[in-house]
Amino acid sequence: MRLIHTAKFEKDYATAPTDVQKAFDKQQRFLADNLQHPSLHAKKYDESTGLWQARVNRSWRFYFTIEGDASSCTPSSRIRSSSENRQDASVGIRCDPSTRPLPQFGRCYLISLPYIIRNLSRFRALGAVAGAPCRHALRTASMKARTNAMSA
Amino acid sequence: MTPKTLVDKRVQTAFEESMDDFKSGRYSGPFDTAAESSASLHKAAAGRRARKARRK
8 A cells, every 4th residue: 555645644743742653653554554454443434535544552543545445455355254344345435446556555645633532541540540449349348348247 | 521523523624634735736655665654754754843943
């Protein structure tokens, strides 16, 4: 798959933290090899615009569109085994074999920003700070105390 | 929490901006490998940092 990035994407990339940039470089390698790489969690984000979303890391995402046949982005055996992909291909991602640069791969346009989900990190921080025992732990502790009292 | 509608709106705006960039020819590539693409991104980021430093 060949990669293209717009000026907007370059700007977003430049403003992203270094660790996110590094993570994106890695994910980009996966994307170029295989759209269905498990680390990407790639999914169609918007059917009407043909926008796709994939993960950079736990809290950052990047968005892209695919020019050419989506089925040509992954090995054909995988397409046949997965009903989801068959559906994606039939929905009609623009397919123009004459402009396809390589015979077996489609073109991938990286178009949009890495987007941070701020809430996720906030949740993680809250979880770490709170550190309160969960209900289940409290219940088992009280049950143990009760059984101890009964046996005594 | 950021509502999903707000996230969708932001993504949509970014998508439109990117498509405008693409239509007006403000893009780099196509790159055959991810390494070439990363190198270009790093170069662009370094250029942007240098421009910012010069302005100061």
